[in-house]
Amino acid sequence: MSDVIRLNIRSKSLKAFVPEAGVDFSQFTAFTQEDALKKEMEKKYQSGFDEGYQKAKDEMENDYSDELLRKTENFYQILASFEQKIIDYEKSFDKIIIDVSTKIAEKIVHKEIENKTVIQNTLKEAVKKILGANEIVIKINPEDYKGISLDGTQKDLEKYFSKIRFEQDGNIDIGGCLIESEVGNVDARISTQLDEITKALENNIIIKE
Incomplete structure (x- = not known):
């Protein structure tokens, strides 16, 4: 029997191939599973x-x-x-x-x-801070005491206070003095003045910061 089936549809021929009997389709299934895998x-x-x-x-x-x-x-x-x-x-x-x-x-x-006149200026400025005091004690260096005793500074100061006493103290630097009175004390020692200069510099730097 021929494996070609001829169909006449509107004068056109169509050919369909039909597999022969006994063809094994399992190989196609294997290929399909292999591709999917x-x-x-x-x-x-x-x-x-x-x-x-x-x-x-x-x-x-x-x-x-x-x-x-x-x-x-x-x-x-x-x-x-x-x-x-x-x-x-x-x-x-x-x-x-x-x-x-x-x-x-x-x-x-x-x-x-x-300059021997330094102690004179120091004393004049210091006593201005205790005007009104009656009794004062002025402590100065022995070298300065000799100077004010000779130049008349000691006598000038005695005119302003009813009682004034000078004490010679070697611990006080030349040019400075320390005054004690009932109205207050005045520290005009050189070391103290230098400390004030240092503090002024420190404060000035802190303010700038």
Whole structure:
């Protein structure tokens, strides 16, 4: 029997091939299952690849973020260290200015002390702060006491107070004095005046800051 079936439809011939009897279709089923399995394996592989890629990407981003955070913290620590060093340098520089200025003031004062009239000016300015007192005690260096005894300064001061007493004290620098009275005391020692200069410099620097 022929395996070709002829159909006459509107004068056109159609040919249909019919497989011969006994043809095995199982091979087609095997190919279909193999293709499906292959596609499923490819799908699983791609899915695993995507998951692995995303996981690796996330880990790299996290590692990068952690490293960036550490570097940022280190940077700010270094910056803070620099700022602290600058502050320390400024403080050291300020101290140097104060020390140098004080030394200059000391040299000027000691240079002026060589002038015998320094104690006279010191006493005149000091007694102005205790005008109204009746009894006063003036402590001065023995060298200055000799000077005011000879130049008449001692007698001039005795005119302003009802009772005045001079005490010679070697602990008081030449050019300075310490006055005690019932209305208050006046510290006109050279060391005290230099301390006041130093404090004035320190306060001036603090105000500027």
